[in-house]
Structures are given as C-alpha cells and as structure tokens.
Amino acid sequence: MNSFIESVNFFEGNNPEKLAETYGTPLYVYNEKILRNRMDAVAKVITKYPYTANYSVKANTNIHILKLALEEGNNCDAMSVGEIQMLLKAGFPVERIFFVPNNVSAEEMQFAIEHGIMTSCDSLAQLELYGSLNKGGKVAVRINPGVGAGHHEKVVTGGKKTKFGISEEFIPQIFEIAKKYDLTIAGINQHIGSLFMDPQPYLDAVSNLLRIALQFKDLEFIDFGGGYGIPYHKLDDEAVFPMEDFKKRLEPILDDFVAKYGKAPLFKSEPGRFCVAEGSVILGRVHAVKHNNGKTFAGTDIGMNVLVRPSMYDSWHDIEVIRDGKVVARDNLMEQTVTGNICESGDILAKDRQLPEIKRGNLACVLDTGAYGWSMCSTYNSRPRPAEVLICKDGSVKVIRRRETIEDLMKLF
Numbered sequence: 029m030n031s032f033i034e035s036v037n038f039f040e041g042n043n044p045e046k047l048a049e050t051y052g053t054p055l056y057v058y059n060e061k062i063l064r065n066r067m068d069a070v071a072k073v074i075t076k077y078p079y080t081a082n083y084s085v086k087a088n089t090n091i092h093i094l095k096l097a098l099e100e101g102n103n104c105d106a107m108s109v110g111e112i113q114m115l116l117k118a119g120f121p122v123e124r125i126f127f128v129p130n131n132v133s134a135e136e137m138q139f140a141i142e143h144g145i146m147t148s149c150d151s152l153a154q155l156e157l158y159g160s161l162n163k164g165g166k167v168a169v170r171i172n173p174g175v176g177a178g179h180h181e182k183v184v185t186g187g188k189k190t191k192f193g194i195s196e197e198f199i200p201q202i203f204e205i206a207k208k209y210d211l212t213i214a215g216i217n218q219h220i221g222s223l224f225m226d227p228q229p230y231l232d233a234v235s236n237l238l239r240i241a242l243q244f245k246d247l248e249f250i251d252f253g254g255g256y257g258i259p260y261h262k263l264d265d266e267a268v269f270p271m272e273d274f275k276k277r278l279e280p281i282l283d284d285f286v287a288k289y290g291k292a293p294l295f296k297s298e299p300g301r302f303c304v305a306e307g308s309v310i311l312g313r314v315h316a317v318k319h320n321n322g323k324t325f326a327g328t329d330i331g332m333n334v335l336v337r338p339s340m341y342d343s344w345h346d347i348e349v350i351r352d353g354k355v356v357a358r359d360n361l362m363e364q365t366v367t368g369n370i371c372e373s374g375d376i377l378a379k380d381r382q383l384p385e386i387k388r389g390n391l392a393c394v395l396d397t398g399a400y401g402w403s404m405c406s407t408y409n410s411r412p413r414p415a416e417v418l419i420c421k422d423g424s425v426k427v428i429r430r431r432e433t434i435e436d437l438m439k440l441f
C-alpha cells in the first residue's frame with residue numbers, strides 16, 4: 029500500500045500541514061469514522077448469546093473517545109480508580125463499568141464498592157480484602173489460564189509466568205473465601221495477552237476458561253479477555269485480524285458450553301487496541317536531518333515521551349512522509365532512522381527504515397497510534413504532553429485535549 033492515510037482519507041479533506049500549523053506538533057489526530065467502525069465491530073463478536081464488548085480503556089482514556097464507545101454500545105473495563113472516574117465523567121452508568129485491577133489498596137476497592145461497580149479480584153489476597161469490605165457482595169475472579177491452555181504458542185503459555193490472575197489449583201480456596209464472607213462469585217475473567225493476529229490461541233484459551241467455568245455454579249458472566257491484533261505493518265500489506273473467521277470458529281465452542289452448562293451466561297471480551305489503534309496518527313515536524321557515520325537520522329519532535337511503544341516494546345509503527353501537505357510516494361526509498369528530541373540514545377521511532385527521503389520541515393505521520401499512545405505519554409525532559417484533535421464524521425476538527433503547558437507542570441510544585 030502506498031499510503032494508508034490516503035486510502036482511508038484519514039484527514040477527511042483537511043490538509044495535514046494546516047492541522048500541524050493550527051494546532052502545533054507533535055499532534056495526535058483521530059478519525060471518528062474509523063474509531064466508531066472498530067468499536068462497532070467488537071460489539072458484534074458474539075451475536076447468538078448475550079454479549080458485551082468491554083472496551084479496555086487503558087488503551088486510550090480520552091473522555092471524548094470514551095463517549096464514542098458509550099454511543100457504540102461498548103461497556104468498559106477500568107484498571108484503576110482514575111479510569112473509573114474518567115468513565116463516570118464520560119457518562120457511563122456504573123453497571124456498564126467492570127473494574128479489573130491488580131494489587132489495589134482497600135481504599136481503591138472501597139471506591140468501586142461504594143459506587144456499585146462490579147470488581148474482579150486478581151488474587152486470593154484481594155478476594156479476601158474484598159470480602160472483608162463487602163460481606164454478602166457479588167464479585168468476579170480473574171483466572172490465570174496458564175495451565176491447560178499451555179500447549180499452544182507463547183501467547184498462551186505466557187499466562188503461567190505473569191503476575192495476573194488466580195491459578196486453577198487455587199479454585200477451592202476461592203470457594204472457601206466466598207463462603208467465609210458470603211460472597212457470590214458472579215463472574216470469571218481472563219486476559220491471555222495482547223496483539224495476536226491468529227485467533228487460534230485465543231480460541232484455545234476460551235475453551236480452557238469454559239472448561240474451568242463448569243466448576244462455578246450460576247455464573248452471571250464469563251469474560252474471555254482482549255488482545256485482538258491490528259496490522260502495524262499495513263504499508264507492507266499485512267492482513268487485518270480475521271474477525272469473520274474468528275466469529276465462525278468461536279460460536280460452536282460457545283454452543284458446546286451452553287449445552288453443558290444448561291444456560292448461557294453473559295459473555296464478554298475486553299478489546300483495547302483493536303478499538304482505537306488504527307483511529308489515530310501522530311503528526312510530527314522534522315527539525316533536523318543529519319548523517320552520523322554514514323547513517324541518516326531524521327530528527328522529529330515525536331520523542332519517546334510522545335509515543336513510547338517503539339522504545340519500550342521495540343514496536344513497529346509505519347511512518348508516512350508528508351511534504352507540502354501531500355504524502356510523498358513510496359518509490360525511491362532509502363534507509364533512514366527516525367528519532368525524537370529526547371536525550372536518550374533509545375529515543376528512536378524507526379530504526380534503519382526504508383522510507384522516502386525525509387527533509388527538514390517535512391511532517392512525519394506515524395500510523396496506528398490510538399492505543400497505548402497518548403495514554404502512555406510522559407513529561408520526560410519536561411516536555412508538556414501533546415494535544416489531541418478529532419476529525420469528525422463531517423470533516424470538522426475538534427480539539428479533544430489541549431496541549432499541556434509548562435504552567436501545567438509548574439502547578440505541581
């Protein structure tokens with residue numbers, strides 16, 4: 029593909045150079061149509077049985093984006109009191125919020141209890157704490173699916189070694205604690221990992237969780253977790269997540285369970301990345317191009333404080349080059365390393381990447397930044413965090429978060 033932003037008309041007729049001049053760079057730019065399209069797609073993963081897609085808001089907590097999820101019929105998962113508060117502010121009713129924290133204090137748990145928000149306990153210790161705070165209450169437990177689904181791929185066996193969830197061997201203790209505090213175990217949940225393009229490990233984990241679910245009586249819900257991937261190598265024509273094929277293969281697994289369990293509980297999934305990643309790009313200005321030891325560096329204002337994924341996870345983000353408001357065609361590629369403006373040698377967006385020639389003053393447009401982009405921004409090097417704008421369905425541009433200022437940072441002293 030020569031250009032993603034052209035192929036989907038990402039800016040809906042707005043000139044990206046104008047956007048950069050008007051709102052400054054670095055700038056997160058969102059596309060409402062794409063966001064809504066993906067949120068709608070996850071809401072329809074299961075249609076035969078009661079189902080909700082719980083958008084996992086840690087991927088992106090901008091209140092205006094949460095409002096889109098609300099309108100598209102997604103429920104939401106929150107990982108912290110802060111995320112719950114963002115959801116309440118966006119207008120989510122408490123019954124559409126699921127609190128899936130780990131290692132929280134009594135005060136944080138109390139907050140969810142007081143607001144009547146369903147909470148999942150990630151360890152026996154947290155279940156014990158929940159019981160002591162809310163005797164006779166309804167609660168969920170997070171299962172670590174490591175054992176049993178471990179025969180398939182790293183993504184699934186990874187569960188065993190992670191800090192999350194309660195291992196299957198401790199299920200008897202779950203029932204003991206529930207009995208001690210008269211708790212109802214209303215649901216079980218899991219999350220096997222992030223960013224898979226092949227549905228098979230997830231389907232295996234679903235089967236495994238449903239096998240475990242048979243040990244729990246009268247579950248109101250079973251939550252399979254998130255992790256649906258998106259094609260980060262889209263300029264190299266990477267295929268999208270095969271959603272239709274996935275749905276087709278999921279249904280008989282659910283049929284089989286419902287027949288055994290005697291009823292269909294509410295099924296849930298928890299997609300984060302899939303909902304928001306492709307609905308955003310970052311526009312950054314190229315301020316300097318230089319040659320060190322035969323290597324070409326294009327220096328932008330998109331530092332690791334603006335997008336941490338490449339330096340934190342070695343993640344790949346496609347980059348398009350914009351010159352005079354137009355995408356530069358991907359012929360005549362040359363090897364360049366695209367960096368940010370932070371004083372760290374690891375502040376690299378794209379290493380030894382084949383790209384059209386980048387010149388000073390051009391815009392670098394980084395794709396697929398809607399998930400774990402702004403939500404992981406920092407103020408490292410005392411750089412205020414960027415603004416976010418939304419390109420609405422009608423092509424109008426709305427500032428959905430103003431740029432942070434030095435004064436904002438100074439306020440904390």
Ligand SMILES: *Cc1c(COP(=O)(O)O)cnc(C)c1O
Binds near residue numbers: 128256
């Ligand atoms: C992060 C997270 C998700 C979402 O993962 P994605 O890969 O963004 O879909 C879902 N559930 C839990 C518990 C998580 O921590």
